[in-house]
Amino acid sequence: MVAVAGIDLEIRAGEFFTMLGPSGSGKTTTLRMIAGFEDPTSGTIELAGRDVSGVPPYERAVNTVFQDYALFPHMTVADNVAYGLKVAKVDKAERGRRRDEALEMVRLPGYGERKPAELSGGQRQRVALARAIVNRPRVLLLDEPLGALDLKLREQMQSELKTIQGEVGITFVYVTHDQDEALTMSDRIAVFNDGRIEQVSTPEDLYEHPVNEFVADFVGVSNVIERDGERFTVRPEKIEVIAPGDSADGLRTERGRVTEVAYAGAVTRYTVALDAGGSLQLVRQNVGEAPGAVPEQGDEVLVGWRPQHAAAVRGKTTKEEVAP
Amino acid sequence: MATDAVVVKRSAGRRLAGLFHGRRRLQIGSLLAAPMAWLVILYLGSLVVLLITAFWTVNPLSGTVIKEFSLENFEELVNVPVYREIVWRTVRTAILVTFTDAIIAFPIAFYMAKIAGRKTKALLVVAVLMPLWASYLVKIIAWRAILAEHGVLNWALSPLGLHGPGEGVTSVWLVMSYLWLPYMVLPIFAGLERIPDSLISASEDLGAHPLTTFRRVVLPLSFPAVVAGSIFTFSLTLGDYLAPKLVSNEQFIGTSIFDSITNNQPFAAAFALVPIVVVIAYLGVARKLGAFEHV
Numbered sequence: 001m002v003a004v005a006g007i008d009l010e011i012r013a014g015e016f017f018t019m020l021g022p023s024g025s026g027k028t029t030t031l032r033m034i035a036g037f038e039d040p041t042s043g044t045i046e047l048a049g050r051d052v053s054g055v056p057p058y059e060r061a062v063n064t065v066f067q068d069y070a071l072f073p074h075m076t077v078a079d080n081v082a083y084g085l086k087v088a089k090v091d092k093a094e095r096g097r098r099r100d101e102a103l104e105m106v107r108l109p110g111y112g113e114r115k116p117a118e119l120s121g122g123q124r125q126r127v128a129l130a131r132a133i134v135n136r137p138r139v140l141l142l143d144e145p146l147g148a149l150d151l152k153l154r155e156q157m158q159s160e161l162k163t164i165q166g167e168v169g170i171t172f173v174y175v176t177h178d179q180d181e182a183l184t185m186s187d188r189i190a191v192f193n194d195g196r197i198e199q200v201s202t203p204e205d206l207y208e209h210p211v212n213e214f215v216a217d218f219v220g221v222s223n224v225i226e227r228d229g230e231r232f233t234v235r236p237e238k239i240e241v242i243a244p245g246d247s248a249d250g251l252r253t254e255r256g257r258v259t260e261v262a263y264a265g266a267v268t269r270y271t272v273a274l275d276a277g278g279s280l281q282l283v284r285q286n287v288g289e290a291p292g293a294v295p296e297q298g299d300e301v302l303v304g305w306r307p308q309h310a311a312a313v314r315g316k317t318t319k320e321e322v323a324p
Numbered sequence: 325m326a327t328d329a330v331v332v333k334r335s336a337g338r339r340l341a342g343l344f345h346g347r348r349r350l351q352i353g354s355l356l357a358a359p360m361a362w363l364v365i366l367y368l369g370s371l372v373v374l375l376i377t378a379f380w381t382v383n384p385l386s387g388t389v390i391k392e393f394s395l396e397n398f399e400e401l402v403n404v405p406v407y408r409e410i411v412w413r414t415v416r417t418a419i420l421v422t423f424t425d426a427i428i429a430f431p432i433a434f435y436m437a438k439i440a441g442r443k444t445k446a447l448l449v450v451a452v453l454m455p456l457w458a459s460y461l462v463k464i465i466a467w468r469a470i471l472a473e474h475g476v477l478n479w480a481l482s483p484l485g486l487h488g489p490g491e492g493v494t495s496v497w498l499v500m501s502y503l504w505l506p507y508m509v510l511p512i513f514a515g516l517e518r519i520p521d522s523l524i525s526a527s528e529d530l531g532a533h534p535l536t537t538f539r540r541v542v543l544p545l546s547f548p549a550v551v552a553g554s555i556f557t558f559s560l561t562l563g564d565y566l567a568p569k570l571v572s573n574e575q576f577i578g579t580s581i582f583d584s585i586t587n588n589q590p591f592a593a594a595f596a597l598v599p600i601v602v603v604i605a606y607l608g609v610a611r612k613l614g615a616f617e618h619v
Contacts, residue, residue, distance in 0.1 A: 083530050083532075084531050087531050
């Protein structure tokens with residue numbers, strides 16, 4: 001069984017690097033190889049210039065925040081956090097100081113005497129983070145650390161994680177299947193698919209210039225159409241609905257019919273079936289236009305976008321968007 | 325109204341169902357009535373009879389039971405050195421068997437829970453359980469044959485110039501350790517299964533050598549399971565009389581009770597209270613050690 005194949009990654013010191021992909025795409029396996037829980041069958045893993053392939057996890061300057069937090073249930077929060085320092089035989093005074101510092105950093109001072117079972121999900125997550133960063137690793141690995149939290153807490157923790165990373169200056173390698181999370185937090189993202197890396201780039205570049213259909217689909221909404229043998233994607237917010245009589249200068253236009261309208265508060269999402277084949281999703285801000293000016297289901301509309309917003313993609317032709 | 329008609333026609337069964345509907349205490353109470361009665365009358369009842377009998381005595385000449393309160397049996401148990409020795413020999417053996425089983429069972433259980441693949445694990449569970457399917461008497465008699473003067477053990481040891489333990493306490497220890505081993509393996513196995521692998525990974529990830537991980541994470545978390553297993557090995561050894569009878573010439577608590585039953589039932593009853601008291605004390609200690617926390 002091959003979980004990952006032919007992966008070539010270089011993660012820079014101090015960056016927030018995200019491995020994004022659907023489950024089973026090999027991102028967690030890659031993370032486990034960096035941590036030392038799994039050995040690559042071929043190839044090497046280097047950490048700060050040193051080949052660490054075959055070095056056991058307990059000898060790597062890498063710490064992990066596990067998906068299920070993996071807090072030791074028989075120890076207090078303080079003992080959990082100080083665990084790495086204790087096994088590294090850091091002296092007691094230093095240990096206490098760094099432990100308190102770490103708890104302070106994750107905003108849990110005074111929680112030291114509690115047991116993990118007495119904490120909420122978000123608090124456990126913070127303890128797991130404190131337990132990892134207290135050792136000052138070169139690299140911190142985070143395996144879907146926010147997956148078990150509810151949306152509000154997740155968003156709050158996203159910004160806190162980013163802040164903490166700035167404070168400690170440790171390289172973060174973050175695994176997630178949540179594209180929004182990846183886009184908001186990362187300096188760079190590697191998109192995984194089927195044991196391979198499809199693209200490594202900054203969030204903006206990844207979103208604006210996906211190299212293939214998979215990336216276009218996974219990071220954002222799949223909006224791929226084919227015209228004259230060329231396949232390309234346009235992001236939903238780049239597509240406008242052109243009102244009758246308005247100028248469509250400099251826009252590439254298509255005619256179509258609105259097949260779906262989904263109201264989502266700040267925006268409304270429309271699906272437009274194009275007369276020339278394929279369909280596109282677009283979003284419009286709900287800025288309070290008159291009812292007549294808003295497209296409705298079944299309306300014939302003219303949509304358009306600037307040519308520079310269409311990104312050519314290569315990739316599979318298995319999708320239905322292919323013109324009939 | 326139509327609903328009235330329905331009410332009138334309700335059958336006895338429906339009315340009974342109506343009586344129970346929404347009354348949780350009544351539901352649970354009637355469900356548990358039969359097993360509770362069984363437990364209280366048969367089990368606790370016999371214990372009470374045992375307790376009462378322990379305070380009676382036997383007329384040494386006629387052999388008839390004198391149904392009068394007396395502490396004579398207990399005085400005898402405490403004051404006669406041979407009884408003290410029997411109790412101590414039994415308790416010592418039970419402790420020894422418990423330690424032996426814990427030491428043998430832990431690696432087996434650890435392999436089963438954390439190392440073996442799914443198939444090997446299933447196979448090992450069956451292998452551990454298999455001896456329990458054979459009659460316990462048959463197993464003791466098999467051991468008797470192994471340990472006999474001209475048995476397999478002495479035959480195997482003779483080229484080395486060695487001799488087996490023969491009949492005695494050592495043989496009891498061997499046989500009991502063998503008999504109760506599954507009762508130690510299974511709780512430890514279950515306890516280790518409950519420890520998420522991620523805790524072990526986390527410990528190693530934080531820089532702990534596998535041995536440190538074992539000492540600081542695996543052992544403390546599985547210790548309650550070891551104590552739970554020890555309750556079985558300890559109390560089963562304490563109360564057993566067949567193994568001592570068949571592979572030793574020494575008296576144990578079980579054999580002494582057995583020998584007194586025919587001619588001095590009250591004394592046997594008093595003696596039978598000794599393992600009960602010891603086990604209750606042991607359970608108290610086990611509770612302190614957290615053996616019942618995850619039951």
